[in-house]
Amino acid sequence: MNRVNKIAIVSLSKGILGEAFVAHELELGKKRIKELGVDLCFMPNALKGLEYLDNHPEERAKDLLQAFKDPSIDMILCAIGGDDTYRLLPYLFENDELKNAVSEKIFLGFSDSTINHLMLNKVGLRTFYGQAFLSDVCELSSSMLPYSKNYFNKLITTGKIDKIVPSSIWYDSREDFSANAIGTTMKEHSNEGFILLQGSSIFSGKILGGCIDTIYDIFDGTRYKDSPELCKKYSLFPSLDEWKGKILLLESSEEKASAKKYRDMIKALSNYGIFDVINGLLIGQPMDRTYEDEYFEILKSEVGNKNLSIAANINVGHSTPRCIIPFGVTAHVDISKQVIEFEY
Structure with a gap:
């Protein structure tokens, strides 16, 4: 894919984009997309608000399927994250709906959209992680944050991040x-x-992962009792065989998990066995760098594989500014040279 000519906005989790209190942000985002010379459309349910989309996960799923089926759409951009995207699973996988609808488009989102990335990984689509419409394009500064804008523009104009x-x-x-x-x-x-916490400063593999809080909900039913059950039913989280040789990306949410909660989340992944099979671990900079030192110590103590490369302070996810990380593309990480390069 080359230049993006048309972007579709989807609200796959929270319907905040349809609320009156963000109208000024919405208008700002529309203006900025227009200035890029790109057409913008909103899928039928994207602006229906918090209550409607909370009550109708099936309508959120319909928007995603319709966006993939529309040949005029080059890029699907998530409005924002949320906390219950897992509820779309039955409407996308019960009869291979997503598999039958998916087409080669750019998909960009972060936070609870981690679930959507894992869904699309299941049906073989490479995706892009790290930004969202409301969080980045609609940023209230006089323009998009320069670092964030640079990566967004690269994706819009070239269809990839190099x-x-x-x-x-x-x-x-x-x-x-x-x-x-x-x-x-x-x-x-x-x-x-970029900060190297342990292991070799050079490692390679295809990146997958996302928000650790969301990933934890795949294993733990504290927030939503049926989340682990549904995710297991549809085999959302890749098997250890599928994780072999990959790089796991983890970034933490605006909830700024306590050290205890973060340890529980890392332990869940450790118990799964993921740290024994991946080639490396990338850690996003926490929002406001809260608990950063504690998180680093937990990673070094709870990751049993002491040879596993762990690189931290990646500007992605809930910290600002944000880059965009391609999933499903071979990444060559070189912390000594402060670069992650992608091989297409």
Whole structure:
């Protein structure tokens, strides 16, 4: 795929994009996409609001299927994340609906959209992780954050991401999302780049993963009792054989999990056996870098494979700014050179 000519917005988790309190952000996002010379459409249920989409996961699933079936759409962009995307599983897999609908398009999202990435991985589609419409295109600063914009533009104009380098700065998370905040900036901090926690500084493999909080819900039913059951029924999380030789990406949500919760989440993955078969582990910078040192210590103590390369402080997911990471493409990570390159 080359240049993107038309983007479709989907609300596959929370319906926040349809609420009046984000109308100013929505208009900002529309304007920015237009300035890029790209057509924008909203799938039929994308703007129906929180209550409707909470009550109708089947309508969210329909939007995804319809977007894949529409030949005029080049890119499917998630509005935002949420916490219950797993509820789409029966409507996408019971009769091979997703497998029969999927076509070669760009799919971009993060956070709870991790579930969608795992769904699309199951049907063989390479996807892109790390940004969303409301979080990035609709950013209330005078423009998209420069680092984020650079990767978004690369994806729009070339259909791929060829390499990732660290951002020179990171930002405090935005607290005011009101119309009064349009044009305001966030506090900046210097960023030291990718950090090697253990193992070799050079490793390769196809990347897959996402938000650790969402991945944990695949194993643990504390948040939603039926989540592990549904995910197991449809074999959402890849088997250890499927994880062999891959690189696992983990980034943490805006909930800023306590050290205890983070340890539980890492232990669940360790008990699954994933750290014994993957080629490396990439860790996204936590939002506001909260509990970062604690997370690093937990990773080094709970990952039993001491030869496993763990690279942290990747600018992706819930920290700002955000790069875009291709899933399903061979990645060559070189922490000594501060670069991750992709081989298509």
